[in-house]
Amino acid sequence: DAGVIQSPRHEVTEMGQEVTLRCKPISGHDYLFWYRQTMMRGLELLIYFNNNVPIDDSGMPEDRFSAKMPNASFSTLKIQPSEPRDSAVYFCASSTSYGYTFGSGTRLTVV
C-alpha cells in the first residue's frame, strides 16, 4: 500500500495565482480530510468528505478556498487567488475507522 499520496511536495507561487493541491487517499478509505498546519495556528481541519460528499467545510477560511472529491481516489484543494498568508503545509488524510493515515504534505509558499 502506497499510503496517502499528495502532490506536489513543494509549491512556490506568486500572490494572486491559482494553486491546486492534490491527494490520492488509501483505497477503501471512505473519509478524506484536508488540514492546514502553521506555526501560529497549529493543525486546522479545513474540510472533510465521507464517500466523496463534503460533510463539514466550516474550517475553510475564505471563499478563495475550495475542495472537491470527484471520485473515491482523488481530491483537490484549490486556492484562488492565493495570498502570502496562505503559506503553510497542507495535509491530506484518509481513514476508514478512528485513526487517520496522513500524507507527507504539500509545503505551499506564496510570495
Add this chain to the structure above:
Amino acid sequence: AQSVTQLGSHVSVSEGALVLLRCNYSSSVPPYLFWYVQYPNQGLQLLLKYTSAATLVKGINGFEAEFKKSETSFHLTKPSAHMSDAAEYFCAVSGRYSSASKIIFGSGTRLSIRP
C-alpha cells in the same frame, strides 16, 4: 464540542530519562483519544489510540498512555527516552458516537532529547 489541551509546548529530557507529555481533553460525549508523532518534514503518524477497550494503551516505539476519566487526562509516557524520540507530539480527540469521525488536534508538544 471537543478539544484537547497539551500542557507545555516544549519538553526537554535527557537520554534514558522518563518522557511525560501531558494532555487534557474536553468532550461532551465519550471520546476516542489519540497520540500522533510528527518528525521534521513529514506527516503525522499514529502512536496509539484509546477506544475504551482498556484504560492503559500501549503504542509503538515503547510509548503508552493512560486514560483517566476522573482527571480528563490522557498523558503520554515512555520509561526511557531515546534520541530518535525527538519530534513533535500531538494529542487528539474525536467523538465515539458521532457519525462523523473528524479528529481535533491539540497544539502540539515539541520533545527534545539531551545527550
